[in-house]
Amino acid sequence: MSAVALVTGLSGVVGSGALPLLTGSFEVVALTGRRPLVSGCEQVAVDLRAPRLGLDASSFALLAKRADVIVHMAGNVDYSASPQDLHAVNEGGAAEMTALAEAAGCPLLYVSTAFAGRHTQAAREAEVGALTPARPSAYHRSKAAADERVRQCAQPWSIIRPSIVMGDSRDGTMPQRQTMHQVLSMMAGGLLPAMFGHPGQLVDMVPRDYVAQAIHQLALDAVEGRPLPREFWATAGPAALTWAQWSQVLQRTLADAGRPIPAPLQLDPFSVEVTDYPGWKDLSRAHRRGMANLYVASLALAPEPFPSSFGNTRLPELPAFDNALAHSLLARDITWLLQRSRPHPQAGR
Template sequence: MRELLERKPSATLALLIRDTATQSAQQRADAFIPLAERSRVKVFAGDVSQPNCGLDSAAYDRLLAETTRVIHSAATVRFDHTLDEARRTNVEGTRHILDFAGGAHQLRSFAYVGTAYVAGERSGLVREDELVVGQSYRNTYEQTKAEAEALVQSRLASIPGMILRPSIIVGDSKTGVTSSFKMMYWPLKIYARRLWRTVPGYSDAVLDIVPVDFVARSVVQLLFDEAALGCTVHLCAGPLASATIQQVAHRAMEYFNGPEPRFIDPKIFFALVRPLLFLSLWGRKRRVLRDGSAYRDYFTMRMQFDTSNAERLLRPAGVSPPPVLDYLDHLFHYCVASDWGRKSISTQ
């Protein structure tokens, strides 16, 4: 949103945001909309999983008449939802947004923000023009995002759109700022706090992460690029800028002055070591064993994401992902300074 406001000073943005039990959509939006820009940002309380995105007919018709570009990034990113729960937001929500886009007569571009992990349990190089190649999926998130992407592909003949696939999104590459401390942040936290040093994974497993500032710049750049219409683009570090788990672990050891991380074959760990530890450990370390199982598959990946379309479309505009190892210290510093999100800090 901030990228759009800065690059398009005459644009007005419409944000579709859910109410929560404690805050209205407007209150939630006010927390991140710059005060000077609030006249340019219109907030609509809605929910993509509902018919007409949960909007009343007047608001829906108004947006149909006025909208020229759509960015669809609403999704549930939880791994533990049932298939029906995940489909309600990720697939049916996408269907409702596509229906809206199809009825917006002034629409010039539609950007669907998916995930590179629609690749599921593949290995080797994953190309941007590939979706379903017989792979299985690690969780309902990956499966339903693949189903949603297939739905988008089926509509691209009638809607001027594109599919954008980021990998794991982390904090800003310059400031380290993040609003979420999930995914790679959780194992980093337990390591930094000396709760765990054993990695049930392969030292050469690939960690493809991208900073949020790169993703935001890329989405906005491609949204206004006619050459991107009809394309699928990996917003990933790719073979040139990604890192291995061992490289990231070594950098974390240096930064946090921690013990040498130990790698163990995940099949042995989960079949034999973890059950025995679960019987003998209590308290925080037992919780680490329990919670860490959600991340097991992401320590074993040996796939790389082809970024040919990304390089062709983004590099001429000066947009490219920084190498992972170049900004890890910025991420670590923000984690420590904010106490892993427990306190606010100024980045100015």
């Protein structure tokens, strides 16, 4: 009989990639929120904000009794959400899932973010004022608070830290476009003659199937009684591309596709204001908001690399990251996007 895995977040970008792996090895019970799964696995509706996940005491105890491992991937990832909402779901949800793991007496895997410690840029974010409600630092703070909740778990636990998630390593497939895909699409269409980012800042990106395979292997290790790493860094680490390299890969890939663009101007967000963007006064309100979103998002990037756990794990099918691999993965991601996007008209102001 298969071990039972209680899993949240299976409808997300990483979760949907992990779902077929987990269902192949476990009896998966999906703990769902607002979006039921289109899947054959058992589903239980929960509320991450509520005590006992919104379940009555008996239902909570019965659920805990079934669990052999818990994988918590769900959360609020909306940069524009209020700090209160972010903490209610992210920190509060981590606390409730920790309580569930303790009631079950089983290991807990929690998918956090590599950026959880990066929230000192909040003062710079505030300078955009009403241009955008996006405050990535508030999200990063809520995830750091969630991490602390998990660290208090009396059962074995591991925190998984993905960086910026890109499409699958095989072909770039991605179920939902992310912020980076929007940047790529706008640049390919000539809508971004400049971008916010210092040439030396690292743009750490990792394929979603790499993250999914790490989660799957850690879940297997957990039920088989193997020691769990306190942190698993699902990142490119020192092999991550700089903004300058990222831009070069984009230009080369677009040129190969017959859609060449000039090298975009790179504006260091810590040295310029968002209003220093070229032609700011002539931009539409929507375009200004988009630039403000990119400005605050770029503030979390840094020239110092994250650690990386790939290459030092029981995942032999995943090669250790090096700079050449990071180049090829990004090129694949861009190619997938181009195949599914209509060319943008040139920007009008």
